[in-house]
Amino acid sequence: MSKTINILNAKILLNHGLFEGGIHISFGKIKKIGKKTNLPKAEETIDCKGLIALPGLIDSHVHLRDLNLSYKEDFYTGTCAASAGGFTTVLDMPNTVPPTDSIERLKEKIELAKNKIVVNVGFHVLPPKNPNEIDKMVKLGAKSFKLYFNFLKNEDLKSNILKETLKKCVSLNIPLTIHGEDGEKINKIKNLFLNKGKKDLQSFLKAHSKEIEFFGVKKALNLIKKEFKSNKAYFCHISTLKSFNEIKRNCFLIEVTPHHLFLTEEKLLKLGGTALTLPPLRSKFEASALWRKTVKGFVDVIASDHAPHAFEEKIKENYWEIPPGIPGLETTLPLLLTKVAQGDFSLQKLAKLLAYNPSKIFNLKFKGELKEGFDADITLIDLKKRFKIESEKFFSKAKYSPFNGFKCVGKPIKVIVSGKLVMDEGEIVAEKGSGSILTN
Structure with a gap:
């Protein structure tokens, strides 16, 4: 896993609205949110053009x-x-x-x-x-x-x-x-x-x-x-x-x-x-x-x-x-x-x-x-992606749903947890056990 990552070309949902720029992640934390030219260099970059970054x-x-x-x-x-x-x-x-x-x-x-x-x-x-x-x-x-x-x-x-x-x-x-x-x-x-x-x-x-x-x-x-x-x-x-x-x-x-x-x-x-x-x-x-x-x-x-x-x-x-x-x-x-x-x-x-x-x-x-200083947990979505819910393709063991066949507009494309890419284009790319237990 890269220790530093730059999320580039995304529209980032902040408190005041959408901001077009990037997110610099270091050791699982959001270190900088800003324009591409203002971000520190990183070991890895993820191009998120066309995607919206949600918390x-x-x-x-x-x-x-x-x-x-x-x-x-x-x-x-x-x-x-x-x-x-x-x-x-x-x-x-x-x-x-x-x-x-x-x-x-x-x-x-x-x-x-x-x-x-x-x-x-x-x-x-x-x-x-x-x-x-x-x-x-x-x-x-x-x-x-x-x-x-x-x-x-x-x-x-x-x-x-x-x-x-x-x-x-x-x-x-x-x-x-x-x-x-x-x-x-x-x-x-x-x-x-x-x-x-x-x-x-x-x-x-x-x-x-x-x-x-x-x-x-x-x-x-x-x-x-x-x-x-x-x-x-x-x-x-x-x-x-x-x-x-x-x-x-x-x-x-x-x-x-x-x-x-x-x-x-x-x-x-x-x-x-x-x-x-x-x-x-x-x-x-x-x-x-x-x-x-x-x-x-x-x-x-x-x-x-x-x-x-x-x-x-x-x-x-x-x-x-x-x-x-x-x-x-x-x-x-x-x-x-x-x-x-x-x-x-x-x-x-x-x-x-x-x-x-x-x-x-x-x-x-x-x-x-x-927010800078917060955990690098990020959900990246494509708000224009059209697809149909197909319960037989669920990752869950339960392959049924009353929503089966519903036509949707908007889909999660990438998921980052603690600075690690976990889901990419519908595929789970993280290792089993890579998640974290939440403590108080």
Whole structure:
């Protein structure tokens, strides 16, 4: 690997807009941004004529699986998918098998990942059974503590362990990430249908209705307003306007996904299990309302919620047995760039939601901006490149997508992570294990 690199002839997205020039990289850091004639000499040059340089994009909600679920995805295939999709950093969710709910489990995950990853990887964790481990998990790199209200029982919300976790998160300035569906109500409705022998899609959707999301959001808000004295409560994959407005009324953070922005329940009814997500796809009204909120600047983060599964699992007849989730790392950026190309969105807003905001919320130092002294994480795009999404060509092990066949305008062409070229023209050119584990 060259110690110094010059990125030349790119249009560089800075805070004030696009600047035509170059970036000098030295030992993995951005040392100089300027005109070609003002850049120091470098061992290697990369000509990026016709490309736009964005801050290295961050996906703060991915499921890289591995461990006992490596047949669905592993750290290598997942981070290759991330790089192919234009991401330089991903944050992995903790609901693995086994779950990331202790210092030992987090260490195990880090040890497994570091020899496989090709981009930067950080880890969300679950509250440990022993609150004394919280400080150690944060020191080791935990980026948030995740609460799945779709699994929490009412008595769990009163536990001293949970209260201690929330207090520790506040004192350590660590976000709380939240899946906002009401698990008790879900199970009640689910059991009613199971007792009647109903296992169809409509029964599943009634158990995961927009009201169920709102009840879960309200339950989460009641807890955090009482026990979590911080504004760093981050609600994942919000899918309805009512939930959105309730969270913003209380001044907390909201993440939305491309599938909730650009797909509707019609796609789910057509495709069935391969388009099943949690929360499920909603009506055209809800998707349009969320997109308007995004364009107007009320959304904090867009994340893929990349959740790959084996295809055989997604086509079961019993919808209660179908694992929810779709691959999203390789579709998120092209879908948003298409909106930019159409004039419905801006690169500045895209970079804010996919780089700057995640870096600030999850304490990712020296990331999120193209700035001298920051890490040389750079996503280079061709905003005029036309192509069709072909899920069978994904780097992810999940070779299906409800976006399959979508025509896009705008594509990631090169990805640089810590000064190393990782993806070039759709090919992964970095060595396995060349990525970095994010610490605090």
